[in-house]
Every structure is written in C-alpha cells, then in structure tokens.
Amino acid sequence: MDQPLVSVIIPVKDGERFLAQAINSVLEQDYQPVEIIVVDGQSIDSTARIVRSFEEVGYIYQSEDPGIASARNLGIHASRGGLIAFMHHDDRWAPNKLSVQVDYLMRHPQVQYTITKLKFFLEPGCVIPPGFRSELLDGDYVGPMPETLVARKSLFDLIGGFNPKFPIGEDIDWFARAKDKNVAMAIIPKVLVFKRVHDTNTSCLLSNAPVIKQDILRVLKQSIERRRNQASIGGLPRKEQ
Numbered sequence: 001m002d003q004p005l006v007s008v009i010i011p012v013k014d015g016e017r018f019l020a021q022a023i024n025s026v027l028e029q030d031y032q033p034v035e036i037i038v039v040d041g042q043s044i045d046s047t048a049r050i051v052r053s054f055e056e057v058g059y060i061y062q063s064e065d066p067g068i069a070s071a072r073n074l075g076i077h078a079s080r081g082g083l084i085a086f087m088h089h090d091d092r093w094a095p096n097k098l099s100v101q102v103d104y105l106m107r108h109p110q111v112q113y114t115i116t117k118l119k120f121f122l123e124p125g126c127v128i129p130p131g132f133r134s135e136l137l138d139g140d141y142v143g144p145m146p147e148t149l150v151a152r153k154s155l156f157d158l159i160g161g162f163n164p165k166f167p168i169g170e171d172i173d174w175f176a177r178a179k180d181k182n183v184a185m186a187i188i189p190k191v192l193v194f195k196r197v198h199d200t201n202t203s204c205l206l207s208n209a210p211v212i213k214q215d216i217l218r219v220l221k222q223s224i225e226r227r228r229n230q231a232s233i234g235g236l237p238r239k240e241q
Helices: 018-025 047-050 068-078 097-107 152-159 170-180 206-232
Strands: 006-011 034-040 059-062 083-085 113-122 151-152 185-198
Touching: 006 018, 006 068, 018 047, 018 083, 034 047, 047 059, 047 068, 059 068, 059 170, 068 083, 068 170, 083 097, 097 113, 097 151, 097 185, 113 170, 151 152, 151 206, 170 206
Parallel strands: 006 034, 006 083, 034 059, 113 185
Antiparallel strands: 083 151, 113 151
16 A cells, blocks of 8 residues: 655744754654645744755745744645644654554544654753743653644645634644544554753743733633534534544
8 A cells, every 4th residue: 555645844933943953853754755845934044045955845935924823724735745744843753753643544544633742852051941841841741732743634624724813822723623523533652752942932931821821712712612503503513432
C-alpha cells in the first residue's frame, strides 16, 4: 500500500532563531513522503532566507492577515497531502512522530485525527518566562494542540479551519468544534513533540494571560451554544464507540 503524503505546515514570524532546527526536525522524520510548507507572517528578520536555503521546502508569504490562524489556513489550502500536520517554528519532533501517527490512522480508518503526548524543555541560557509554570518542565502531558496533531485533510472540510477571530485560542476553538461534532480521535501515549520554552514564547508571556482567558471563555460559550443547537434539532449525535 502506498504511503499517504503528509503536508507539514509551519507558521512563523521572525523565527530565524530556531526555524532551521524545526525544519530539520521534519526532514529527519523516518516517514516519507512529506511536503513542508512554511507560512511567513510578514517577518522582518532572516526567516525568508532560511526557508529558501532548503530546496525541498515551500514558502508562502502572508500578504494580508499575519495571524497564526490565517497562516495555518493558508497552509491547508496550499497543501497536497491527504494528511495534515503542524510544526511550531521553535519546537522539535521525535524522529518517528509521523510514522507512528500515520500508521495508526491507516490501521483505524474511522479515526479522523490523532494527538500525542509532549514534553516541555527549557532552552539553554534562558530563564523561565513570566507566566510559565516551572513544574510543567517535569513529566509529560497529553497535548491537544496543532503541534501534536496529524489529521485527515477531509476533516477541515467537515469542521472548518482555524478561526482568525481568536488571537491566541484558535487551536482551543478548533479542538472544541471537533469534539462537539463527535469526531473520532485517538491519543498516542508517546512523547513525540518537544516544546521549547524560551523568552519569547507567545503562550508563556504573562502579558497574554488576559487574552488567553478571554479566548477560553469565548470558546466555552460557543461550544455550549453549539450543543444547545444540536439538541434543539433532534438530539445530540450518537457518540463514536
């Protein structure tokens, strides 16, 4: 059986510090075939030059909305693969991440997406940024986030892409919509993603805490409304066994 093409989308803005490591982390996967699409959110550093130094990597410049939700949507639209994965420009993958998740999806055709466990690590020379709980550096965690995701491309036709109206919580909203649709998913109980903690992590910055909280509240409110609407038109869909 031919292996399905996996499209790996890397949104980035001013990511010259770690971007090459992230791209190499994908290139070093023990799974093929893979296409890599970097979506550049109007970087003013050497991001474009770094991407173009990799002949096998596609490059898209975000000429309009530079937000991460729109970047992911652009990447999905441009992708050729039947499976979609996302890499953050400052993270790393285990070399077998894609092979493990693709193998699971191939053996379980009813499952629409998988996520994995992840482990945080502190970049050498960096202090723990304000707002990041230091205890998260111990142990590993199930990670419902794009960086751990491998999904069938058809799933984005079913539930849509990422909502640009959420400045930071666009991923929380996407997973909530998938859950409310009772989309069959699976958790791979292996650490396959390593998330770098450093001084410019968007989600770790204390200044972003009010925005994150606001987005979470909006996601919860919209999820409740969706469930009410489903109940009002004939009952909740039957949950996958």
